[in-house]
Amino acid sequence: MSTPLIETIHASKIFEVRKGLLGVKKHIRAVDDISLNIGENEIVALVGESGCGKSTLGRLMLALLKPDEGQVKFRGEDVWSLRGEEFREFRRNAQLIPQDPYSTLNPMKKVISALYPQLLKYKIASNRSEARKMSAELLEMVGLSPPEDFLNRYPCRLSGGQMQRISIARALSVNPSFIVADEAVSMLDASLRIEILDILLNLRKKFSTAYLFITHDLAIARYFAAGERIAIMYLGNIVEVGDTEEVIQNPMHPYTKALIMSVPVPDPKLAKERGLPPLRSLEIPSLVDLPSGCKFHTRCPYAEKICEEKTPELREVKNRLVACHLY
Amino acid sequence: MNWILKRGLLAILTIYIVVTITFFLVRLMPGNVVDMLVITYMRDYGMSREDAYAMVKLLLDIEPSKPIWQQYLDYIWSLLHGDFGRTMSSGGTIPVMQPIVAALPWTIFILSLSTTISFLLGVGLGMLMAYRRGGLFDTGASTFASIVYAVPNYIMALFLLFALAIQIPAFPPRGSYDVSITPGFNLPFISSVLYHAFLPMMTYVITSMGGWMLAMRSNTIRVLGEDYVIAAEARGLKDRRVAMTYVGRNAILPLFTTLAINLGYMFGGSVLIETYFGYSGIGMVMGLAMSYRDYPLIQGTFIILVTAVIVSNFIADLLYGKLDPRVKLGE
Amino acid sequence: MERKTNRSIVRIILSVARAWIYEPLTLLATDKRAVAGFIIVLFYVGLAVIGPMVVPLNLTPNLESAYLPPSLEHPLGTDPWGRDIFAQLVHGAPDMLIVAFLAGLITVLVGTVVGIFSGYSGGTVDLIVMTITDIVLTIPGFPLLMVIAAFLIGSGIEVNIFMAAALLSITSWAGLARSVRSQILSIKREPYIEVSQTLGLGKLHIIFSEIMPNILPYIVMNLILSMIGALYSYVGLMALGLLPYRPGNWGAMMHMAMAVSGTVTGVGSWYVLAPAAAVTILQIGLVLFSNGIDKIFNPRLREK
Numbered sequence: 001m002s003t004p005l006i007e008t009i010h011a012s013k014i015f016e017v018r019k020g021l022l023g024v025k026k027h028i029r030a031v032d033d034i035s036l037n038i039g040e041n042e043i044v045a046l047v048g049e050s051g052c053g054k055s056t057l058g059r060l061m062l063a064l065l066k067p068d069e070g071q072v073k074f075r076g077e078d079v080w081s082l083r084g085e086e087f088r089e090f091r092r093n094a095q096l097i098p099q100d101p102y103s104t105l106n107p108m109k110k111v112i113s114a115l116y117p118q119l120l121k122y123k124i125a126s127n128r129s130e131a132r133k134m135s136a137e138l139l140e141m142v143g144l145s146p147p148e149d150f151l152n153r154y155p156c157r158l159s160g161g162q163m164q165r166i167s168i169a170r171a172l173s174v175n176p177s178f179i180v181a182d183e184a185v186s187m188l189d190a191s192l193r194i195e196i197l198d199i200l201l202n203l204r205k206k207f208s209t210a211y212l213f214i215t216h217d218l219a220i221a222r223y224f225a226a227g228e229r230i231a232i233m234y235l236g237n238i239v240e241v242g243d244t245e246e247v248i249q250n251p252m253h254p255y256t257k258a259l260i261m262s263v264p265v266p267d268p269k270l271a272k273e274r275g276l277p278p279l280r281s282l283e284i285p286s287l288v289d290l291p292s293g294c295k296f297h298t299r300c301p302y303a304e305k306i307c308e309e310k311t312p313e314l315r316e317v318k319n320r321l322v323a324c325h326l327y
Numbered sequence: 328m329n330w331i332l333k334r335g336l337l338a339i340l341t342i343y344i345v346v347t348i349t350f351f352l353v354r355l356m357p358g359n360v361v362d363m364l365v366i367t368y369m370r371d372y373g374m375s376r377e378d379a380y381a382m383v384k385l386l387l388d389i390e391p392s393k394p395i396w397q398q399y400l401d402y403i404w405s406l407l408h409g410d411f412g413r414t415m416s417s418g419g420t421i422p423v424m425q426p427i428v429a430a431l432p433w434t435i436f437i438l439s440l441s442t443t444i445s446f447l448l449g450v451g452l453g454m455l456m457a458y459r460r461g462g463l464f465d466t467g468a469s470t471f472a473s474i475v476y477a478v479p480n481y482i483m484a485l486f487l488l489f490a491l492a493i494q495i496p497a498f499p500p501r502g503s504y505d506v507s508i509t510p511g512f513n514l515p516f517i518s519s520v521l522y523h524a525f526l527p528m529m530t531y532v533i534t535s536m537g538g539w540m541l542a543m544r545s546n547t548i549r550v551l552g553e554d555y556v557i558a559a560e561a562r563g564l565k566d567r568r569v570a571m572t573y574v575g576r577n578a579i580l581p582l583f584t585t586l587a588i589n590l591g592y593m594f595g596g597s598v599l600i601e602t603y604f605g606y607s608g609i610g611m612v613m614g615l616a617m618s619y620r621d622y623p624l625i626q627g628t629f630i631i632l633v634t635a636v637i638v639s640n641f642i643a644d645l646l647y648g649k650l651d652p653r654v655k656l657g658e
Numbered sequence: 659m660e661r662k663t664n665r666s667i668v669r670i671i672l673s674v675a676r677a678w679i680y681e682p683l684t685l686l687a688t689d690k691r692a693v694a695g696f697i698i699v700l701f702y703v704g705l706a707v708i709g710p711m712v713v714p715l716n717l718t719p720n721l722e723s724a725y726l727p728p729s730l731e732h733p734l735g736t737d738p739w740g741r742d743i744f745a746q747l748v749h750g751a752p753d754m755l756i757v758a759f760l761a762g763l764i765t766v767l768v769g770t771v772v773g774i775f776s777g778y779s780g781g782t783v784d785l786i787v788m789t790i791t792d793i794v795l796t797i798p799g800f801p802l803l804m805v806i807a808a809f810l811i812g813s814g815i816e817v818n819i820f821m822a823a824a825l826l827s828i829t830s831w832a833g834l835a836r837s838v839r840s841q842i843l844s845i846k847r848e849p850y851i852e853v854s855q856t857l858g859l860g861k862l863h864i865i866f867s868e869i870m871p872n873i874l875p876y877i878v879m880n881l882i883l884s885m886i887g888a889l890y891s892y893v894g895l896m897a898l899g900l901l902p903y904r905p906g907n908w909g910a911m912m913h914m915a916m917a918v919s920g921t922v923t924g925v926g927s928w929y930v931l932a933p934a935a936a937v938t939i940l941q942i943g944l945v946l947f948s949n950g951i952d953k954i955f956n957p958r959l960r961e962k
Contacts, residue, residue, distance in 0.1 A: 337793065341797060345797060345802075349805070352805065352806065477941040477942040479890045479893065485930065485934050486931075591801075592798075592800075594801060602916075603916075613804070617808045617900065618899065622809075629801060629804075629805045633802075636796075
């Protein structure tokens with residue numbers, strides 16, 4: 001197997017929380033011993049409920065956060081040991097598309113200012129007029145036409161969908177090999193989502209970009225990562241990784257099963273037939289007070305004594321990675 | 328609990344720093360201040376250089392022979408005992424605390440009354456302006472508020488003095504009470520006090536209310552747009568109730584922090600205002616001290632004045648802490 | 659070739675003039691009070707610039723013409739020494755405006771630098787700097803100024819315009835520092851800042867190109883407000899006689915007026931009321947003008 005593009009090796013990120021000046025210090029393991037790799041030009045959808053640590057993992061991969069344990073590697077090199085030119089090269093190759101379209105652009109600056117500074121910095125354009133031309137081309141690529149209409153506008157005069165497209169154009173402007181899309185369509189109207197996802201997929205073909213596609217919506221993940229991989233995350237751990245369609249049709253981990261069963265079905269008859277997801281408890285444990293052993297054991301219908309005592313490792317089972325004592 | 332402790336410590340630290348600043352103020356310009364005073368004493372009182380020097384040393388509480396840290400400790404020690412030295416203009420006979428203690432209550436009386444009145448008026452009008460936003464009342468009141476906010480309070484004192492005490496002698500131009508009446512808890516005295524206090528209070532009230540009006544207006548407008556207010560109205564709660572408990576409470580809260588700044592502004596202006604009105608409060612004492620270059624008295628009034636502001640600030644913080652549930656829960 | 663360059667220079671000048679003069683003025687014009695404020699301030703600036711050249715100042719005492727009421731020859735009357743009050747006001751105007759503006763500038767510079775430094779550094783540095791700022795904020799500024807000025811004048815130290823301006827800013831920077839810092843803290847977390855980091859745009863770019871435009875409205879607003887505060891303190895200190903006398907200085911005139919005859923009583927009232935009114939009108943102009951400034955610098959407000 002060739003060197004993965006981005007790789008985390010037993011990476012953890014721990015946040016300290018303290019109540020008041022004299023309170024007790026608590027530790028939150030937002031990301032707990034995660035080893036995940038993404039190959040060149042590959043899509044990995046990262047799915048999980050709010051607060052499970054997906055965004056934190058994304059930021060670790062972008063080196064916006066430093067891991068407290070473990071490593072983050074880019075094409076085989078530890079990112080945090082890179083210096084100077086090499087680090088700049090990594091930076092150019094790892095971009096972010098944030099969640100909220102309304103705060104993704106600087107409200108006090110024109111649209112064009114989101115695109116040209118990096119073009120000049122990385123010498124993709126050699127002067128301002130060339131940068132301006134390229135910015136216009138980028139806007140065309142994301143479906144904002146005619147681009148001259150948009151270049152000089154301020155974000156307050158744009159719709160959510162338009163701003164998110166500019167956000168995509170911005171991420172692609174430096175031709176990165178890796179993009180983290182953090183809930184990139186979650187705050188858009190449902191009708192827009194497929195359109196934006198299609199733009200991302202088309203441009204991926206053109207620029208050969210790998211994606212870490214973070215979302216809480218299984219249906220979106222299924223669409224975007226079709227034919228690629230999906231990873232399920234729960235309370236800081238990855239519990240299952242595999243081919244998207246296979247995981248969704250044949251989930252192995254109990255949490256994955258519950259997640260899939262929780263997706264609302266429009267047909268009330270079918271929904272009634274299906275029944276409730278098999279969970280012992282609907283309460284998600286707080287990140288500050290984690291259960292021992294397997295973090296899911298408090299809700300898992302198949303839990304046994306070993307699940308309380310020992311944390312299951314992510315092991316390869318039949319072409320999939322699962323972290324469960326059942327396998 | 329935590330939060331009160333922090334604010335309390337900060338208050339004490341601030342007072343301490345002010346006290347230290349005053350200490351070094353005299354000593355950082357020692358050569359000139361001391362020398363000029365020595366010359367003055369030699370000239371005005373015909374003293375010899377040694378006597379004049381000894382006099383100045385006594386009055387300013389300086390012992391240049393002692394090491395400075397020792398002087399500093401002596402200084403702090405005597406302050407804690409309420410010994411602020413003796414006034415120079417009395418030739419060292421009257422302790423500094425004496426005129427201060429006599430004058431302070433008058434200023435506190437006027438300022439606390441004025442603050443309360445201007446706050447209530449300002450906040451009430453501000454809310455009204457917000458509810459009638461864009462209308463004639465709002466535009467007029469906003470303009471009025473901006474104008475009185477802009478006028479320096481000591482200049483307003485001059486204008487009021489001129490208009491209402493001289494041109495139309497409706498109010499007395501000087502004094503804190505009619506000296507022919509014996510002080511005491513009797514009606515003639517109290518009414519005389521109020522009569523003489525009216526113009527100074529009007530000065531403070533008019534110049535302070537503008538700020539309150541505008542701040543309350545913008546806060547209220549902001550709160551009126553918040554979801555929980557719209558939800559309350561949608562639930563069918565009576566307008567008055569919504570206004571008082573939901574809107575009013577949330578809009579007022581941030582204003583408490585400006586109470587302290589406003590108090591500082593009033594104390595600051597009090598020097599000129601009380602001088603112009605001949606009102607025997609601590610401001611006038613400080614003014615006189617400065618015109619006579621009575622340094623111990625200047626120091627003393629300054630420390631007491633600043634302490635008064637800091638303490639009031641702290642009380643305002645406590646009030647705010649009681650009213651804002653986010654603070655109560657110990658953020 | 660040359661004609662082309664000339665044309666593009668003209669185009670640049672026109673576009674700059676449009677963005678910086680025409681557009682702001684049209685935006686300002688929507689708020690009538692702001693326009694009034696702007697006109698007042700402009701009037702004072704004009705007075706300060708042209709006035710001293712046009713209006714002659716004669717400071718030699720002429721006791722025969724003391725306390726004259728306003729007339730064609732003396733538009734605001736004469737002072738206790740028979741000198742024209744209006745001329746004194748006009749000649750004092752540049753001093754007032756320069757000191758107020760300088761003090762405002764120093765306040766804003768110090769406040770912004772401290773705020774950005776503290777907000778961007780975060781952690782312990784932020785805690786220390788903010789505690790100091792809080793302390794400075796609690797100390798009432800004008801009383802402190804009075805005491806310092808009293809000691810300065812007693813020690814015979816020469817106080818020039820720059821020293822006076824710096825002195826006037828001694829506590830006023832704290833308010834802006836605090837608000838700039840909290841702005842920085844909230845902006846730091848915005849997604850577009852994160853993306854600036856992934857784009858590798860560098861700390862300097864982030865501070866000056868991304869963050870600054872967002873806090874510029876506060877800074878400009880605060881410049882005007884600081885000028886208002888500085889004017890208050892400057893005139894106040896002069897009125898107490900705590901700063902060295904400058905002829906024509908409005909506060910000094912007020913001080914002289916009260917010292918000489920308790921002038922508010924009828925006869926000499928012009929001598930004290932004229933400078934008082936001059937200060938007041940300028941303050942009103944500044945306040946009204948500041949209300950309109952926000953609109954110019956905040957594109958979000960323009961949509962209203």
